[in-house]
Amino acid sequence: xxxxxxxxxxxxxxxxSRYYEHVEIPKRTMxxxxxxxxxxxxxxxxxxxIEYKDFKLVYRQYAALFxxxxxxxxxxxxxxxxxxxxxxxxxxxxxxxxxxxxxxxxDRVHIILDEMVLNGCIVETNKNRILAPLLVLDKMAES
Amino acid sequence: xxxxxxxRELIRTIRTARTQAEEREMIQKECAAIRSSFREEDNTYRCxxxxxxxxxxxxxxxxHFGQLECLKLIASQKFTDKRIGYLGAMLLLDERQDVHxxxxxxxxxxxxxxxxxxxxxxxxxxxxxxxxxMCRDLAGEVEKLLKTSNSYLRKKAALCAVHxxxxxxxxxxxxxxxxxxxxxxxxxGVLHTSVVLLTEMCERSPDMLAHFRKNEKLVPQLVRIxxxxxxxxxxxxxxxxxxxxxxxxxxxxxxxxILGRNDDDSSEAMNDILAQVATNTETSKNVGNAILYExxxxxxxxxxxxxxxxxxxxxxxxxxxxxxxxxRYVALTSLLKTVQTDHNAVQRHRSTxxxxxxxLDVSIKRRAMELSFALVNGNNIRGMMKELLYFLxxxxxxxxxxxxxxxxxxxxxxxxxxxWHIDTIMRVLTTAGSYVRDDAVPNLIQLITNSVEMHAYxxxxxYKAILGDYSQQPLVQVASWCMGEYGDLLISGQCxxxxxxxxxxxxxxxxxESVLISNMSASVTRGYALTAIMKLSTRFTCTxxxxxxxxxxxxxxxxxxxQQRAVEYNxxxxxxxxxxxxxxxxxxxxxxVTNGPTEIVQTNGETExxxxxxxPPPSALQPASQANDLLDLLGGSDxxxxxxxxxxxxxxxxxxxLLDLLGxxxxxxSPASVxxxxxxxxxxxxxxxxxxxxFNDIAAGIPSITAYSKNGLKIEFTFERSNTNPSVTVIxxxxxxxxxLDMTDFVFQAAVPKTFQxxxxxxxxxxxxxxxxxxxxxxxxxxxxxKQQLRMRIKLxxxxxxxxxxxxxxxxxxxxxxxx
Numbered sequence: 001x002x003x004x005x006x007x008x009x010x011x012x013x014x015x016x017s018r019y020y021e022h023v024e025i026p027k028r029t030m031x032x033x034x035x036x037x038x039x040x041x042x043x044x045x046x047x048x049x050i051e052y053k054d055f056k057l058v059y060r061q062y063a064a065l066f067x068x069x070x071x072x073x074x075x076x077x078x079x080x081x082x083x084x085x086x087x088x089x090x091x092x093x094x095x096x097x098x099x100x101x102x103x104x105x106x107d108r109v110h111i112i113l114d115e116m117v118l119n120g121c122i123v124e125t126n127k128n129r130i131l132a133p134l135l136v137l138d139k140m141a142e143s
Numbered sequence: 144x145x146x147x148x149x150x151r152e153l154i155r156t157i158r159t160a161r162t163q164a165e166e167r168e169m170i171q172k173e174c175a176a177i178r179s180s181f182r183e184e185d186n187t188y189r190c191x192x193x194x195x196x197x198x199x200x201x202x203x204x205x206x207h208f209g210q211l212e213c214l215k216l217i218a219s220q221k222f223t224d225k226r227i228g229y230l231g232a233m234l235l236l237d238e239r240q241d242v243h244x245x246x247x248x249x250x251x252x253x254x255x256x257x258x259x260x261x262x263x264x265x266x267x268x269x270x271x272x273x274x275x276x277m278c279r280d281l282a283g284e285v286e287k288l289l290k291t292s293n294s295y296l297r298k299k300a301a302l303c304a305v306h307x308x309x310x311x312x313x314x315x316x317x318x319x320x321x322x323x324x325x326x327x328x329x330x331x332g333v334l335h336t337s338v339v340l341l342t343e344m345c346e347r348s349p350d351m352l353a354h355f356r357k358n359e360k361l362v363p364q365l366v367r368i369x370x371x372x373x374x375x376x377x378x379x380x381x382x383x384x385x386x387x388x389x390x391x392x393x394x395x396x397x398x399x400x401i402l403g404r405n406d407d408d409s410s411e412a413m414n415d416i417l418a419q420v421a422t423n424t425e426t427s428k429n430v431g432n433a434i435l436y437e438x439x440x441x442x443x444x445x446x447x448x449x450x451x452x453x454x455x456x457x458x459x460x461x462x463x464x465x466x467x468x469x470x471r472y473v474a475l476t477s478l479l480k481t482v483q484t485d486h487n488a489v490q491r492h493r494s495t496x497x498x499x500x501x502x503l504d505v506s507i508k509r510r511a512m513e514l515s516f517a518l519v520n521g522n523n524i525r526g527m528m529k530e531l532l533y534f535l536x537x538x539x540x541x542x543x544x545x546x547x548x549x550x551x552x553x554x555x556x557x558x559x560x561x562x563w564h565i566d567t568i569m570r571v572l573t574t575a576g577s578y579v580r581d582d583a584v585p586n587l588i589q590l591i592t593n594s595v596e597m598h599a600y601x602x603x604x605x606y607k608a609i610l611g612d613y614s615q616q617p618l619v620q621v622a623s624w625c626m627g628e629y630g631d632l633l634i635s636g637q638c639x640x641x642x643x644x645x646x647x648x649x650x651x652x653x654x655x656e657s658v659l660i661s662n663m664s665a666s667v668t669r670g671y672a673l674t675a676i677m678k679l680s681t682r683f684t685c686t687x688x689x690x691x692x693x694x695x696x697x698x699x700x701x702x703x704x705x706q707q708r709a710v711e712y713n714x715x716x717x718x719x720x721x722x723x724x725x726x727x728x729x730x731x732x733x734x735x736v737t738n739g740p741t742e743i744v745q746t747n748g749e750t751e752x753x754x755x756x757x758x759p760p761p762s763a764l765q766p767a768s769q770a771n772d773l774l775d776l777l778g779g780s781d782x783x784x785x786x787x788x789x790x791x792x793x794x795x796x797x798x799x800x801l802l803d804l805l806g807x808x809x810x811x812x813s814p815a816s817v818x819x820x821x822x823x824x825x826x827x828x829x830x831x832x833x834x835x836x837x838f839n840d841i842a843a844g845i846p847s848i849t850a851y852s853k854n855g856l857k858i859e860f861t862f863e864r865s866n867t868n869p870s871v872t873v874i875x876x877x878x879x880x881x882x883x884l885d886m887t888d889f890v891f892q893a894a895v896p897k898t899f900q901x902x903x904x905x906x907x908x909x910x911x912x913x914x915x916x917x918x919x920x921x922x923x924x925x926x927x928x929x930k931q932q933l934r935m936r937i938k939l940x941x942x943x944x945x946x947x948x949x950x951x952x953x954x955x956x957x958x959x960x961x962x963x
Contacts, residue, residue, distance in 0.1 A: 017201050020271070022237045029203045046504040047468035078433030078473060079393045082383060103158075104151035106201070107194050110230055118302040119270045121339050124332040125390050126380055129295075133260050140222055 001120040002080070003055055003070040005113065007102075008036045010064045015103050018113055020120035039066050049077050060084045083125070087116060090127050094134065108134060147180055148173075150194045157202075170199050181212055189216060190227045197227075197234055210235050210242050217249045225253070225261060229268045238274040247277050254284040262288065263299050270303035278307040282314050289321040294330040301325070301336035305343045315344055315351065326364050331381055331388055334368065338394045345401050355402065362402055362409045366416045369395050373423055384428045396420070396437040403445030410446040417442055421454055429469070432462070436473050443481045456481070456488040463495045468504055475499060475510035482517045493518050497527070500534045508534075512542060516549040524557040528567060536574050543578035547571050551583055561594040565601055573608050576615025584620050591625060592732055602629040603644055609654065614663045620671045623658060626651060627675025628730060631682040648683045652676065656693060666702050673697060673705060677712045681727045691716055845960040851937065851952050855882035856911070858891075858937075860954070862961040870930070872961050874923040880911040882943070889941040891921055896934055900926035911941075925962075933962040 004023070007016035014032050023031065038050050039059045050057045052070070058080045059068040067084050071077065090112055095102060102109055115130045116123060124130050148156075153173060160166035177192045193212050200206035213235060216228025236243045246268075253265035266288065269281060285307060288300040304318050318340070325337035341361070345352040355361045372387045381388035399417075403410040420438050425431040435458055442455040459481075462474030475496070482489045496518065499511035512534065519527050528550070535546045550571055558564035568587055572579065591601050605622040613619045626633065630651055636643035658664055658672040673694070680690045694716070697709035715723050847861040856878065863873045880886050887910050895901045906921035927933060935954045940947070 014201060018234075022239075025200075025203060025205070043503070045468065047472045047506060049469065049472055049506065051506055076393050076397075076433060076437050078429060078436055078469065079390060081469065082389060082430055082433060086383070104154055106154075106198055107150070107227060107230065111226065114230075114233075114267050118267055118299065119306050121302055121305065121336070122390055122394075123298055123302055123336055125335075125383075125388070126331065128380075129332060132295075133263065136260060137222065137226065 001072055001074060002117060003072060003120065004031075005117065006032060006035065006066075006068045006070075008032060008039075008066050008068065010036075010040065010066070012036045015065065016106065016109055016113075018110070018117075020117075035068055035070075036066060039068060048081060058084065060088075062088060083116075083122060086125055086127075087113070090116070090130055093127055094131055111137070147176060147188050147192055147195075149191060150198060153195050154198065166202075167204075170202070170204055174199065174204070178208060181208070186219070190221075190224050193227050193231050197231055200234060206235060210240065214242065214245055214249070217246060217253075222258070222261065225264060229264045233268055233271045237272050243272070243274060244276065247280055250277070251281060251284060254281065254288065259293055259295055262296055266296065266299040266303045270299070270306045273303075273306060273310065275310045278310045279314070282307050282311070282317060286317055286321055289318065290324075294328065294333050297325075297328070298330070298332040298336040301333065301340045305336075305340050308340075308343055308347065312347060315348060318344075319351075319354075326361075326368065331391055335391050335394055338365075338391070338398050342394070342398045342401060345398070352401070356406060356409055362399065362412045365395050365399055365402075366413060369399075369416055369420070373420060384430045385425060386428075386430050386434065389430045389434055392420070392434050393437045396434070396441050400441040400444050403441070403447075405446070407446050413441075413445065414448060414451060417447070418451060418454065421451075421458060426461070429467070432465075432467075432470050432473075436462075436477065439477055440480075443477070443484070452485060453488060456485060456492075460492045460495065463492060463499070468502070468507065471499065471502070472504070472507050472510065475507060475514060479510060479514050479517065482514060486518075489514075490518060493523065493527075497530050500530060505539065508538065509542065512538075512546060512549070516553060519553045519557060521557045521559075524553065524559060525563075528554070532567070532570055532574070535571065540578065543575045544580060547575050547579045548583070551586070555586075555590075561597055562600070565591070565594065565597055565604075569604055569608065572615065572618040572621065576618040579617040581617075584617050587621050588624055591621075592628075592730055595732070598625075598629045599632040600641060602626060602633045603641060606633060606646065606651070606654070607644065609658075613654075613658050613661060616665050616668050619658055619664065619668050623655060623668070623671040623675040626655065627671075627678040630675075630679045634683070648679075648686045649689075651679070651683075652686055652689060652693075655679075659693075659697075666704060669702065669705055670708060673708050673712075677708075677715075678727045680716075681724045846958050848954075848956050848958065850876070850935075850954040850956075851939070851950075853950065853952075854943075854948070856880055856886065856939070856941070858939075860957075862958070864961070870926055870928045872925045872927060872933070874925060874961075876921050876923065878911055878919040878921075879915050879917075880913055881915045883913050884944050885913050886911040886941045886943045889919055890939070891919075892938040892940075893923060894936045894938075895925065896931070898927075898929050898931055899933070902926075927962050930963060933957040 001020070003019070003021050005016070005018040005020075006014065008014050012033055017028065017032065019028070035052065035057060038052060038057065039061075042050070048059055050059070055070050055072050056077060057068055057070055058077055059066055060081065061067075067088065069080050069084060071080055091102065091109065094108070094112065095105070111134055112130060115133065116125065157166055157169055160169055173195065177196060180188060180192055189212055193209055193216060196206045196209040196212075200209075209231060213228045213231035216224045217232065219225065219228070232243070232246060236246075250265045250269055253261050254269075256262050256265070266285070269277065269285070273281070285300055285303050288296050289304060291297060291300075304321075308315050308318070322337070322341060322344075325340070326334065328334055328337070341355065345355060369392065372392055375387060377385075378387055381391075383389050386392075399409075399413050403413055417438055421435065421442070424434050424438075426435065439455045439458055442451050447455075456478075459474045459478055462470045463478075465471060465474075478489055478492070478496070496511055496514050499507055500515065502508055502511065512531075515527060515531060531546065531550055531553075535543060535550065538546060550567065554564050554567045558567070568590070572587075591598070594601075602625045605618075605625050609619055609622045630648075633651060634646050634648055636645060655672050655676050659669050659676075664672070676690055676693055680687050683690070694709050694712045697705050698713050700706045700709060715726070845862040845864070847859055849857060850860045851858040857880075859877045859879075861875045861877070863875070864871070876891065878889065878891065889906075889909050889911055891903075891906065893901060893903065902924040904922040904924070906919050908919055911917065911919050925933065934957070936951065937954060938949070938951050940949045942948070
């Protein structure tokens with residue numbers, strides 16, 4: 001089960017956070033800071049899975065942005081690694097130039113994430129089907 | 144009131160803040176604006192405000208005042224409002240707030256909405272944060288949606304069902320009929336989530352698992368789907384780097400694992416497809432490897448045939464050689480899981496695993512270390528130990544403690560020779576001395592005493608090791624103990640294994656004194672050093688005065704422990720000089736034991752040899768000089784009285800009588816006078832027999848005997864032997880009365896020869912009813928370590944027909960199986 005999904009930049013600022021298990025707010029900030037510290041201290045030669053407290057972190061770096069997913073032992077780490085890439089591809093398709101606009105359209109990113117992951121489990125991985133409701137929403141907002 | 148700013152402007156503004164304080168200020172200003180806007184019940188901009196609130200919540204600021212607004216948004220008719228409302232609900236609300244219950248009605252309406260997207264929103268929210276009450280109310284709706292033909296809704300409904308089952312497990316049955324058709328879908332999203340739902344059901348309830356295995360023919364269905372995925376050509380919809388829907392493949396493989404576990408039929412049905420997946424999947428990309436990883440895990444977990452298992456281990460071996468560190472990590476993790484069951488197959492890859500010890504990545508190193516310890520055996524111990532010692536030198540401090548303990552364990556089990564063992568231990572102590580666990584020191588000392596021929600060599604090496612540096616506490620402790628014990632061997636230069644080193648008595652004392660004085664020594668270490676110096680007073684000849692001086696100095700030390708020792712040792716010099724040489728003699732070889740009490744004796748022996756040895760002599764004097772009734776009655780000084788169990792009150796009173804009989808032999812008082820072994824034994828008897836399942840099959844059985852039968856009172860003994868400890872026999876006595884009047888105040892006492900230990904538990908009552916209508920039961924535990932023939936004298940006291948009766952008897956007819 002996926003415990004949380006984070007997008008954090010190199011300075012430690014959270015760009016997106018989604019928790020699938022209740023965590024208190026002060027604990028969240030602490031968690032995010034520690035997680036990014038762990039990820040930043042890794043070099044290119046080290047593997048993308050870190051053991052942190054009682055779960056595993058799977059992270060991937062895209063330029064200045066780290067996407068970190070916390071999972072427990074039931075998940076296949078490499079499948080989650082692929083999921084992260086899938087997510088980025090979806091964002092890429094939607095936003096065209098991903099880095100600049102994600103942070104201004106946080107609600108849309110949440111919608112996309114909700115279409116992909118529900119309560120810690122993967123729902124949909126097909127890009128077209130994920131983006132369908134969002135495109136409908138956009139059309140409704142324009143009209 | 145100007146229109147509230149849009150989310151993106153807020154974000155832009157916040158990004159310009161340069162300090163934390165500035166950011167806080169901006170956020171507070173915006174919060175105030177939002178709050179006043181909420182107060183004004185502004186419908187048009189509520190959506191925008193809540194969106195901003197969610198952003199601020201993500202940054203870590205409190206946003207609870209927005210919860211009710213979310214509810215209002217959910218209730219609105221506009222899709223955009225609903226969207227933000229539900230998102231807000233998922234982020235801000237959870238079960239702990241009572242507010243969330245208000246959502247139930249909204250969600251119910253939305254689950255029946257005409258637009259699928261709204262229904263989807265409701266399902267998503269319910270699936271993420273529905274509480275058990277909400278789930279119970281809305282489970283019916285979810286189940287209905289699970290059966291619709293709309294695939295968009297079906298997949299969400301399936302995951303929502305998973306959440307409902309997690310919250311309210313009793314509702315699992317409700318979703319069962321809907322699952323029958325789930326796997327017939329073509330839509331991969333639905334397939335995926337259905338597999339998740341089935342997995343959850345199978346994991347939660349073994350009945351469901353059995354049901355799915357037999358009735359639903361789930362395994363063939365899954366195999367078919369998997370086959371289609373592999374065999375079908377390129378499908379643009381689900382393709383990820385050339386493989387068709389890897390996520391679904393991984394999920395199906397996991398479900399197959401659960402279905403095949405411990406079930407031969409299902410495992411057989413899957414063998415082919417697993418072999419196919421394992422051989423056909425492309426390994427050049429991460430995706431392929433993810434699938435192979437899952438396949439390997441499945442193969443190892445089900446009852447697969449051996450050829451398949453070998454294939455799986457070979458795949459893992461290939462992973463280990465891969466350049467990608469992720470894959471190596473994953474391979475090591477899986478090998479760790481399988482090493483218990485397929486030990487030989489994993490052994491083949493030993494050299495690669497040992498190479499991984501040198502990897503740069505911390506997680507990989509840890510895994511490699513654990514795996515190496517699991518693979519050590521009698522054949523490869525020398526080679527492996529070299530690698531492991533090298534690893535110990537160079538690894539991070541967080542590993543050193545675990546590595547050191549692992550090395551000790553491995554060395555103990557497989558050491559090819561005593562000298563090698565001692566050398567290895569020395570190496571560990573010198574390289575990672577400060578990380579060694581505390582319990583290693585007594586184990587080491589015990590090991591050293593056991594290897595009698597290596598004493599000279601050991602003490603010499605230890606001396607050389609701490610000559611330069613005495614900061615590593617465990618090393619110094621072991622070294623001081625050895626020097627104290629074998630100092631005479633050291634100075635006489637008797638070592639055959641190595642070049643003997645010339646050491647004088649003064650030098651040895653110099654080292655021990657500097658350990659005592661040094662700031663780096665812990666107080667435990669100082670205790671060791673002081674005791675060692677004391678022991679040398681009998682082994683060294685010229686420096687006794689110096690030793691006396693040192694000991695007397697510490698008589699006024701601030702450390703209470705040290706002071707006590709020094710004072711006692713001083714007393715040894717002054718008043719008990721005649722006993723000194725006997726007390727400070729060489730320690731006997733200690734037996735390696737695993738159960739509690741003798742270990743207590745052992746550690747006492749190491750750290751406080753002088754103290755312990757002073758205790759037995761005085762107590763040995765006392766019993767012999769006591770005249771006591773029971774011993775007289777039982778006619779011999781070779782029989783010791785029983786000590787009933789201390790915690791229960793009834794035997795204490797019986798014991799109390801015995802105590803009176805025995806005069807001032809203080810049995811239940813301080814342990815000082817009583818031979819310490821007796822106090823520890825009852826605890827042992829209690830522990831051994833109360834915590835573990837003991838009793839042999841009665842059918843295997845030992846015949847019971849009638850121990851006493853006179854005047855209408857009959858006592859029968861039934862026997863049981865402990866599985867865990869063959870020296871313990873449990874005797875259950877049953878006392879019955881076939882006269883026409885009850886016997887009251889019945890007390891049973893027993894005594895056994897000195898080589899035995901006895902423990903009486905409390906009796907069931909003290910009244911034996913007449914006419915055999917009832918019995919008194921009492922349990923006796925006998926410890927018979929020397930397996931001698933069991934004999935017992937019993938004393939019975941009771942009131943019958945108005946008069947007090949008392950009788951003594953001897954029981955000699957114990958069956959041989961009860962004590963052999």
